[in-house]
Every structure is written in C-alpha cells, then in structure tokens.
Amino acid sequence: MRNKRFMSLALSITMVLSLVLFNPISAFADDAKELVILHFNDTHARVKSVEKDGVVTGVGFDRIAQYKQDLLKENPNVLMLDAGDTLHGQPIATLSQGESIVKILNLMGIDAFTPGNHDFNYGFARLQELEKMMNFPIVSANVMDKSGKEVFKPYVIKEMDGFKVGIFGLSTPETSYKTNPKNVETIDFTDTIAAAKKSVEALEKENVDVIIALTHLGLDQGDDTSDKVAEAVDGIDLVIDGHSHTTLEEGRMVKNTLIASTGEYDKAFGIVTLKIANGEVTEKSAKLMAAADTKDIVPHPDVVALLADIDKGLNEILSEKIGTSTVMLDGARENVRTKETNFGQLVADAMLDATGAEVALTNGGGIRASIEAGDITKNHIVTSFPFGNYLVTKEVKGKDIKAALEHGLSKYPEQNGGFPHVAGITFTFNTANPAGSRVSDLMIGGSPVDMEKAYLFVTNDFMAAGGDDYTMLKPYATVNEYAAFDEILVNYIKKMGTISTTLVPRMTVNETAPVTPAPEPMPEPVPVPQDGKVIVPEPMETMNYTVTSEMHMMELAMNHGFAWQHILVLNPEISNPMLKLKAGQVIKLPVH
Template identity: 35%
Template structure:
C-alpha cells in the first residue's frame, strides 16, 4: 500500500537480475546542487530474516563503490541511506565516500561528524529523529573551478512531545477502534513481574521469554522449548498484578511465527545454544529464551565455546540422545544463524503448527495467571 519508492542497490534476485520495482541510486536537484541518495540494505538479512531467494551483496563494498560512481557522475552531495549495523556504519564513515550517512538497524541513537562525513542513527519506531541541515556554499577556486563547501547542523526531535498530524491520527484512531474490539480481551493476570525490554530478552533470562517458551513446549509436548529473544518485541515491563490481554501477547509476538517441533540430538542442541549466545555482546536477536533446559554461558569466552552446565530437566544434556524440541518456523529454517536446528525429524511443521501468539494466549488463559518468573534457566559466568 506504500506510495513512496523502495530502493536498495545491493539486493538482486537469485540469478542476479534486478528486483522488479526496486530502485537504485537516486539523484535530486536541490538549490542548484545534485544530491545523490545511495540506498543500501544490510547484507546479513538472509541470516536474520526470511529473505526467500533474494541475494544481498556486501553492504560496505557495494555502498562505497556506488558513492564513488555517483561522485564521478557529477553529484555534489552524496548521501548514504543505509540499514546496517554500527560496525558497518563506521566502515562507511571511514571510507569518506559519503557526505552524509543516515543509518538504521541498531535501535540506538547516535550522531557524529569527523569533518568529512556527517552521520546519524535514529533509534527505533520513530521515537527519536535527528534531521541534519546542511548549509552549503557554492563558489569557485582561483582557477575558476566550481567548489562546494558545507557544514552540518544536527537537530534532535523526541517525538513523544510532537503534536500528531490530525489526518494521520484520525486514521490511527479508526484502526485502533477495530483492533480494540478483538484485542482488549483479558486472558489472565501476571502474579510476577514480566520484562520484554530489548536489552533483557537479547542478553539474559526473561520472565516473558520463559512464558513464551513454556507455552510452546506445552502446546507441543516437547521436552525443550526454544525461541529467539529478537522475536519478542513489545520492549516493556509488566508489574505483578497486571491484567494481560490478547493485545499484549500479539504486541510481544507480531511476526506471525508458528510453533513447530523437531527431533534433534543433544549435540545439535548444544550447537544451537552456542549460536544463541555467540553475539550477545552485540545485542543480537538470536539470544535464546528457553524452557525445559538450563545452561550457563561466558560471554568473555570465544564464540562457539561459551556454553556450559547444560541440563535438560534435572539431567545433564546427553550429546547422543535425541530430544523433542519446540521452536518457531523461522528458527527451524535457519533464521538468526540457527542452522543447528535443521536436519532433524520434523514432527510438527509450519503448515500444521499454531501461531506462537495463540499458543501463548491459550497457555495463559488455561489457568488465568502467570506465576513463573526468572528462575535460573540461564546463568551468566565471567562477570559479563
């Protein structure tokens, strides 16, 4: 339904052909200047999302080459419009191929200027915005060659204090009314505090993560429940005594993922846990929230050898034993780097599974309460 153009220079079809309707570098005339917009997507997309058979070329190399080509073609100002993490952002800044970089992906807020490139990272969900104003002077040098000089001015907008646009707010209210009729239905009371904040579900055991993983295990009868913290999205806390609604759960699990079940040997389960904590220092969404299993991890150890003390129920994980594992269809297909969850005998596939959100709603409604908080399923070692 969007009317604006979609663009990314590093996405192609599987055979390398252009994606229909996807634009590339755009050049706009502004105040006598040629401004090139270089749109680039995150090249790890196939690992962290369901990208189908689309190919993603290297983010930094593709972006820098396009920026240099735009400059050669006469662009006065080159702006990178990128969705990539801060490690790539830093490489793009260091390349000095761009005048301005407008970035997303990290869900944090940042501004920077090194005298060559102005940079902003504007948080998430339009909570904070950072418009960049460029004051540009067009002149000429002693040889009569045209010169472009500019300085940036950063502005900060906290949208919590912005008056809503009346037309947009009316449309929001219309949708809200429709949703309220089906979503503001109470399903139970939480007797313990729940926490789904991003920094928690992607780094440590979360009571909300426990509820979700428990529900998946209960729905399938699996020995182990396993979901990715990055799929838990409401980014909030719930006080003990709060009434939970269908809206709460669907806000936590907005992606429409399905609960599936597979059989896997303990060795692959261990590999899955290692993947889950391999990027905890980056706040990666692959961090696991679990049920029926407990473990410790040391984030200071090399990735791939961080996990220890794995228990299934009250027994140590047997690397040769086959266990039933409830997870979501995204992870079963290798999403978030979970290749280790594949290759087993699939008992419940995506076509036969239920929506995770529905499983959680049913699980809470069955007793009308949530009583399980943080209980030591995941323990941090090494002081991290």
C-alpha cells in the same frame, strides 16, 4: 556540476585563466546554497507524539512533519530521509502489516527510504506490496534477486533549487539472519562496499553536486558497517545511517564523509546542514533534536488526523477473534513475577514453535494482563504484550542458562519483573536455598544439562541485550531475529484454535530447608603461607555449594565472608588455588 574524477587539465587551465582575465568577483558569483536533511532511523513504528507530565518523551512523526513544513517556508532545499526499521515493531504497524506506517510516511512527504532488517519481517513479497503504496522510493543498491538483478532502485536523484542530490541506499547483509530466514529466501544481500562504489560512480556520471548514502548498516563490529563504507569509498558527502541504534549528537567524520544517526525509537530526529557552492559541498554539520526539545512544535494537524483515523481502523482489527480459551490465562502481576503461570508457559511454547529453539526464557514483567476464559481477540494479545519486543535466538552454554535461571529466581519471594517463564527445560527451584544456589536437577530436552554445550536459546530482544540484568546473555552473538511477541502469539493461538492450557510445572518448587549434613571429619589442617605467616583453619561444619559462574577461589571466599584457605582445606582435590572455579562445579564451603 560534480565530476571531479574526470575533470580535464585543459578545463582546469581555462578556469584559472578566466579568473585572471575576467572579473574575479563574477567568477564566484554563484551564491552558496544550503541543504537541510531531516532524518530518522530505527523508530520501530513509534510514530505518535508522547507527553508525560508536560514533557515530550516521544517526538512523533506529527511533530517532525510540522518541523519540515516550517523549514520549507524559509528554504526550499529540504529533504527528509528514513534509514529503516520503520514498518514494524508496534501494533499500529504490525496489525496492518506496515500499511498504516506507509500512509503516514506518504503524508509526511519523505524523499527516500532504505529498508532495515525488520522491514522484511512481513516477508519480501509484502515489502514489495508496500512499495507499490509508497509515494517515495525504496533505495537499496545491494539487494538482489537470485539472478543478480537489483530488486529496488539503487539510487534516486533529487533536483533541488540550484543543485542536484544523489541518494543511494544500502541494507545490512545481517538481514539474512536478523529476520526469519524464510522472509528473505528469494533474495540476496551483496557486498556493501562494492555496491557503494558502483553507485557513487553512476551518480558522478550524472553530475550530481551532493552524494548521500542512506544506509541501514550501523556502527557495530563487522565487515558491513557505515564507517567501513565511508573509509573505503571516496566521494560520499554524507551517510544517514541506522541499524546499530547509535546516537551521534554531532555526527562522526570518517575521512571526508559525515556520518549521522539519531539513536533509536522516538527519542530524537536528526538535522544535517550542508553548504553547497560551485558544485561542491563546502560545509557540513549535524545535530539532534531531542524529544524534550520539541514541546513548542505544534503537531501537524493532518498527521494527527490520520493517526486518529488509523486508531479507529485498528479498533476493528483488534476486535478480530483469533481463538478460544477454556481457561483463564493468568497474567496477573503478582503471579507472573513470583511463579509459573499457564500464560507464561503458553508464551514460552509459542517462542519455541516460532523459532525451533531448544530453550525458551522470557521475563514475567513482559506479561501485563490476564485473559479471561472465552474468545481471544487481538486486543487481548496487544494489551498483554504492549512493548513491541521481538524474539532473538542465541547459542548459549548450559552454564549460562543455569546462571540465567539463578538470576531470575534470586529475588524470590519478592516480586521480580525478571522472574523466568520457560519452555524446553525442567528444574527444581529450591526456594529455601540462598540466592545463587536455588536451581538443581536442570534438564534440557529431557536430558541433564551439559554445562559446556551450546543450546539454541530464544528470548526477547530486551533480555538478549542484558535487560532485567540478564547480563550473562548479552555477550552471545545473535543467531537470528524474529517477529514481535504479539504476532508470534497471535499466530500460535490461531494454529492451536482452542487453548486449554493447564499449569504443568516445569520448575518443581521445593520449599524444604536444606538439611545441614553432619560434620564431616576434617582433614589434617594444611598450613598455608600468607604474607610470611601460617594460617591454620579451625575445624568447622560444611555444606555443598554449586558455583554459579566462573570465578577465582579468593573471589568466592570474599563473597561469603571467610578466608580462601578454608576452601582449599575443605576441597583437597583442588590442587591449584589460582585456577578459576567452573560454573556448575560442586564444592564444600564452611557453614557460618
């Protein structure tokens, strides 16, 4: 059994002598054992197998369950571990507040579960209710109540065929702001490294042969990541990780610890193999089973049957009336991708209401159907918002809010999934202007935008990560994460009762072509040396141009197809051509 730290010198000498005095073959008579760990993380309730054109694109818990059953026929030493963010994300989960997912995990026979930040999205009290429904333990050594007492088991010990496995859990401290803060106001998330050291010491005293950390920490930047735990804490054989959606095809070694993570959603599940001999882990390997490689795995019939029963129950939940609309809520594809609609405004209003943000922006491509006037059911909402996206808040500067609007309007009049639907702001959309200079008169909260001020900004997780090419949003740190779109909208409509949303423009559409100003008297040309030559720009007509994002004068000139010296001559207030132009800065450009 494992107790390396406290093994006495006398015992070591005795073992050596026994090898000398007795048959050395018998001293190593223990056969090596093989432990297989199946694992997944960040599935966000994507539990059903998905096939398209004969290709499996979503693994599904039904296939993973069957794979485990097939392994057990050959080897009794198989564990299945879940590294969190499982109980929330899709209607199959949110409509029952996680209960349906617990039923599936129970049937699969998982051995331990560590909660991720989104598993707290229904609130800590609800997670405790779900724990009582589970046939498996929640393990997390760093989640405490306000008195400092652990609220979950810090670890469990599994008795396998010929050896013992200790599994302890860690949940990301980012949960305090990556779920609604109200969800976790009665608990604290403590230091991960300290909790890991305490757990390892306790498990070593229990003489386990293998120590596994089941973590929802991730491998992004920060103080509480799985690699930092592996670096700081000796004695951990394996980390099964989640949170950062990191795909590790063959795992990652940090000192003597193997870290495994499957990526995200239903794209793959993980398989780790450990060899154990004489109380020691002698070999470690990790691999992924991609969705496309699972076609020959026949979905487990019991899990398939359970999913069918859940679907029947969901139909009853989806038929629940949540409110009434006196008007048709316009979610037609050709409309939400080219203009404001009352449905887009309703969604953006709900985003502000749920988060307290100053500005809301969501993409028209996320709205997939209209809702006719009359009763509104949960099914209407799920049909209109099928992707399971959730809300994210960030502190975004005014110049990048303007840049986001310019980007969202850049493809007009073509249909564009990134077309912006907003709340908390108003602006003029100058449709005849060239892309990049279509937004003017931008107001936030009734006041002119301050380009350098940071505003609390809410969008969906897809756009927050740069989706639909909203790359200007990605660099900003997340302030908080909230519930899924369908939940947010259901709660907002219940709160409103009757919806009578008529379209009140937040973007004033100006279709008038910009008036070309009369040519201004040109300043005396300033000779500008370039490569030993002098270039004197010719007199030309000019136009006012608003810089959309920070850039050098040369870069702007190149984008518009003229020499940078023209800008310098037309804008004598710019004294240094090497300084960057600022977003929102108005300058004169030549008219082609």
